Amino acid sequence: KQEVTQIPAALSVPEGENLVLNCSFTDSAIYNLQWFRQDPGKGLTSLLLIQSSQREQTSGRLNASLDKSSGRSTLYIAASQPGDSATYLCAVSPMEYGNKLVFGAGTILRVKS
Amino acid sequence: EAGVTQFPSHSVIEKGQTVTLRCDPISGHDNLYWYRRVMGKEIKFLLHFVKESKQDESGMPNNRFLAERTGGTYSTLKVQPAELEDSGVYFCASSQVTGVYGYTFGSGTRLTVV
Numbered sequence: 690k691q692e693v694t695q696i697p698a699a700l701s702v703p704e705g706e707n708l709v710l711n712c713s714f715t716d717s718a719i720y721n722l723q724w725f726r727q728d729p730g731k732g733l734t735s736l737l738l739i740q741s742s743q744r745e746q747t748s749g750r751l752n753a754s755l756d757k758s759s760g761r762s763t764l765y766i767a768a769s770q771p772g773d774s775a776t777y778l779c780a781v782s783p784m785e786y787g788n789k790l791v792f793g794a795g796t797i798l799r800v801k802s
Numbered sequence: 803e804a805g806v807t808q809f810p811s812h813s814v815i816e817k818g819q820t821v822t823l824r825c826d827p828i829s830g831h832d833n834l835y836w837y838r839r840v841m842g843k844e845i846k847f848l849l850h851f852v853k854e855s856k857q858d859e860s861g862m863p864n865n866r867f868l869a870e871r872t873g874g875t876y877s878t879l880k881v882q883p884a885e886l887e888d889s890g891v892y893f894c895a896s897s898q899v900t901g902v903y904g905y906t907f908g909s910g911t912r913l914t915v916v
Contacts, residue, residue, distance in 0.1 A: 733893065738904040
């Protein structure tokens, strides 16, 4: 059974810091891995999608890497800003389950100004 | 293009009542999914439609939950009768191609059963 773990559960950093969020998954047989952002009371916004054949994806100040063999992904946020404060969720699409997403519990990020 | 639309955004009902949640996917997206997050837990899969057919409903908690997708367009999720443990945020998502591309999620319906 696929399980997704995110570390840390919460993170508070001063503005301008570079930071790394971690995601691990137990079964490497996945179609893709997706990072989402959720603001309080809002839906999930897709940040980056990494296909199983890819190693990383970049969008602006965000960079996500995928090491499928070790079951790990990291989301790197450069020069953090207060507007980056949100919950960040990692989700995998396991081959075993067809097209479901299996989510981690998320990392709550607070960037202090 | 318009995103995935869900309504209501919030619903407060009493235990034993019925509630119907609605999701309008992105036009042309054959795949529609329902997920939910109960307090303190991860977001969990409920079910997956391909057009009007239920592809996978293995995540539905019990027979108090009924999902439909008439004509392969919008979907409804009915909870009847609602119980306290049904409280949470119900998300809908849609995608174009099964298993390959990412998902677009709606803003969710926050359901509170009192």
